[in-house]
Amino acid sequence: MRRLKYTFSSMMCPNYPLSIIIPIYNEERGLPALFLELERVCGKILKEYGPVEIVLVNDGSTDKSWELITKQCSFGTNYVGVNLSRNFGHQLALAAGLEIARGDAVASLDADLQDPPSVLLQMMEAHRQGYDVVYATRRERGQEKFIKRITAWLFYIFIEKLSGVPIPRNTGDFRLLSRRVLTELSRLRETHRFLRGLVPWLGFPQTQIYYDRADRSTGETHYPFRKMLLFAFDGIASMSTKPLRLAYVFSLLLFMVFVGYIFYVLYDHFIRGGELVPGWTSIMSAITIFGAIQLLMFGVFGEYIGRIYEQAKNRPLFIIQEIKRTEAGPPTSPPKN
Ligand code: UDP
Ligand code: MG
Secondary structure, three states: OHHHHHHHHHHHOOOOOEEEEEEEOOOOOOHHHHHHHHHHHHHHHHHHOOOEEEEEEEOOOOOOHHHHHHHHHHHOOOEEEEEEOOOOOHHHHHHHHHHHOOOOEEEEOOOOOOOOOOHHHHHHHHHHOOOOEEEEEEEEOOOOOHHHHHHHHHHHHHHHHHHOOOOOOOOOOOEEEEHHHHHHHOOOOOOOOOHHHHHHHHOOOEEEEEEEOOOOOOOOOOOOHHHHHHHHHHHHHHHOOHHHHHHHHHHHHHHHHHHHHHHHHHHHHHHOOOOOHHHHHHHHHHHHHHHHHHHHHHHHHHHHHHHHHHHHHOOOOOOEEEEEEOOOOOOOOOOOO
């Protein structure tokens, strides 16, 4: 009965209890396995909740990923293929998917099967119980390198201290959001978005469920150390202005040391009658240290000014080149962003 109702309504204007968003960047080798698994899991969700919309966002892949996506869209049902005009990065590809998705709940996952689609069933169950945000948390981090684990651990402690927003540990971007959370999220138009911090910041009833994270099915991670570092700084700058205040406190402390040093020099010269020339080393070290610290602080200020500038330009977050759909939904024009 339920199935009949959904089939009928989906011919008019589809009503999806769930949309799945998958950002894809050069994943041609892993896609066939991903599509198979999605079909299997979506079949189960269909029986329980209704049809699932699958939004595949191609983030400017240079391999055959888009071809595979369009092929899947042409014979699968309820697929939406979104082709971005170039590579915008994982977070913005996700933002594009979130904007296009029409489900009552929206879940995002990696294309490499590291986030197993089968966990979606548990996530939907938690959502049915009234949770607006359901994080899938890794029990095991697969064969991830020790250095990645330790840096991730330090990063989350650091960002939590700075932002004052508790961020659930060991959760990537594998999460389910309800429609009302998504509506609020779409009001945040930040160029440098750090969804892992913004979603906890939004509030609403949130919960976690646990799963074992596998290794990448194929290919290499797109987050090498350099990108991770940039991502980490984006996270910190997006969630907190405390580095600016820290720079200020730091310079105040140094200023006090400097004033103390002047007093010492005056005392040495006038009271103890010391010579000035022996002070050469200390003067040089003071100049070097202050110079270096000032440059460092300019660097911190510069990062924030750069972000203000980017935000002031108010450019769209992403640009969609084309959209392919496989159901009789309303014709879509690229969303305003
Ligand atoms: N991804 C993307 N754009 C990028 C980099 C990555 O859309 O510029 C996608 C990628 O295809 C994958 C997801 O984002 O589906 C997460 O990337 P990855 O698996 O490389 O990250 P990791 O799991 O290693 O942190
Ligand atoms: Mg991955």
